[in-house]
Amino acid sequence: MLLLSISLFFTIILDxxxxxVHAGQCGIRQIKTRHLLTNGYDTQAGDYxxxxxxxxxxxxxxxxxxxxxxxxxxxxxxxxxxxxPGLNTPRPSxxxxxxxxxxxxxxxxxxxxPHSIDxxxxxxxxxMEEFRNDVALLVTKEKVTFGxxxxxxxxxxxxxxxxxxIGTVVGWGYTEGKKVANVLRxxxxxxxxxxxxxxxxxxxxxxTVDETVFxxxxxxxxxxxxxxxGGGLFIRSATSGTWTLLxxxxxxxxxxxxxxxxxxxxxxxxxxxxxxxxxxxxxxxAHDRPPTGCNTNxxxxxxxxxxxRNVTFLEAWRLCQTxxxxxxxxxxxxxxxxxxxxxxxxxxxxxxxxxxxxDLGSEGLFVWISTNQVVGFRSGxxxxxxGQPDNAGGNENCLEIGRWGGVVWNDVPCDWKQRYICEHVx
Numbered sequence: 001m002l003l004l005s006i007s008l009f010f011t012i013i014l015d016x017x018x019x020x021v022h023a024g025q026c027g028i029r030q031i032k033t034r035h036l037l038t039n040g041y042d043t044q045a046g047d048y049x050x051x052x053x054x055x056x057x058x059x060x061x062x063x064x065x066x067x068x069x070x071x072x073x074x075x076x077x078x079x080x081x082x083x084x085p086g087l088n089t090p091r092p093s094x095x096x097x098x099x100x101x102x103x104x105x106x107x108x109x110x111x112x113x114p115h116s117i118d119x120x121x122x123x124x125x126x127x128m129e130e131f132r133n134d135v136a137l138l139v140t141k142e143k144v145t146f147g148x149x150x151x152x153x154x155x156x157x158x159x160x161x162x163x164x165x166i167g168t169v170v171g172w173g174y175t176e177g178k179k180v181a182n183v184l185r186x187x188x189x190x191x192x193x194x195x196x197x198x199x200x201x202x203x204x205x206x207x208t209v210d211e212t213v214f215x216x217x218x219x220x221x222x223x224x225x226x227x228x229x230g231g232g233l234f235i236r237s238a239t240s241g242t243w244t245l246l247x248x249x250x251x252x253x254x255x256x257x258x259x260x261x262x263x264x265x266x267x268x269x270x271x272x273x274x275x276x277x278x279x280x281x282x283x284x285x286a287h288d289r290p291p292t293g294c295n296t297n298x299x300x301x302x303x304x305x306x307x308x309r310n311v312t313f314l315e316a317w318r319l320c321q322t323x324x325x326x327x328x329x330x331x332x333x334x335x336x337x338x339x340x341x342x343x344x345x346x347x348x349x350x351x352x353x354x355x356x357x358x359d360l361g362s363e364g365l366f367v368w369i370s371t372n373q374v375v376g377f378r379s380g381x382x383x384x385x386x387g388q389p390d391n392a393g394g395n396e397n398c399l400e401i402g403r404w405g406g407v408v409w410n411d412v413p414c415d416w417k418q419r420y421i422c423e424h425v426x
Contacts, residue, residue: 027242066231101149171228316420326370327356351402
């Protein structure tokens with residue numbers, strides 16, 4: 001499960017086209033409304049309709065791992081979840097079962113789809129003792145039925161890893177009290193460089209971290225833990241809204257006090273899915289292969305100034321999402337000009353208004369909540385008022401514009417109530 005002590009969940013922008021799983025669509029949530037919980041969060045049913053529960057059913061039914069639906073018949077997971085214990089060979093297919101659309105672990109709701117396994121495909125060079133090529137495909141006997149709670153995710157079309165990207169990892173497993181969580185949970189996980197990962201714990205990662213894996217996490221108790229192997233780390237396109245599988249939970253360092261549990265103060269190692277897309281294509285039959293598609297080039301932003309309500313920062317974020325928009329991001333001088341024009345043409349030109357920057361996830365590191373991009377990343381564009389952000393009072397974690405006129409930025413407490421600006425891309 002995920003040990004959660006961060007303040008909120010972010011999504012992340014995807015900078016390249018995903019690989020589509022079928023002629024329709026992939027990586028699209030069917031449920032659009034959101035509930036936000038601080039101190040990490042339980043997900044909602046349907047939030048991650050590609051997340052899969054993998055069960056061992058012989059001698060008794062028992063949840064063992066997570067997985068990710070990538071086609072109408074294929075689940076991508078860790079090889080060690082599908083291998084014979086202690087060996088590099090697959091289990092008999094009748095020993096495993098997958099359940100799609102599952103939200104609570106201790107009961108099956110009416111929309112859960114159980115599927116028997118037709119074949120298990122381990123990577124040819126999987127080495128359990130070395131954590132090498134730890135990937136597998138579970139091919140179901142029957143096609144799954146796509147709907148509100150079951151959808152495939154996209155696969156990455158190109159290598160996309162870089163330090164500072166923040167993904168979302170989901171799963172069940174052990175909570176802070178070392179008890180299995182019943183509700184599917186999630187947390188953000190920033191990717192770190194191989195150097196940072198190795199220097200953090202050379203003993204644990206020195207012989208296992210290579211070019212086929214990456215490390216991610218906060219090292220603050222927010223971490224996948226026992227029971228989350230095989231689950232995914234995902235990123236979301238800010239333009240198309242599609243979600244892409246970036247990594248698969250592989251392993252973590254052992255807890256220093258109890259080696260039967262993982263350490264939540266170390267990074268987690270993930271399989272880099274982009275390195276295995278061609279392997280997936282080669283192993284799946286023609287009708288199961290994920291074809292390439294989708295153009296997610298960023299369009300032109302349009303800003304909408306909302307002067308009718310005074311709300312907190314997180315309420316503003318939710319309200320924008322309810323409209324199908326996102327809380328305003330400003331990444332260029334053109335954006336600043338466009339938002340200034342929107343304000344001038346609005347019903348009230350006197351600020352302030354919320355925009356989408358916050359450092360709730362990590363003090364001093366402002367990110368755009370709607371895209372998970374670090375403020376100023378890549379573009380280098382910053383428009384803070386002189387002396388800002390200053391975190392006056394120690395609790396100024398959200399950005400506004402227009403307090404002193406114009407469109408310069410200032411940090412203020414997130415629970416202040418004021419108007420807000422949404423954006424949509426056309």
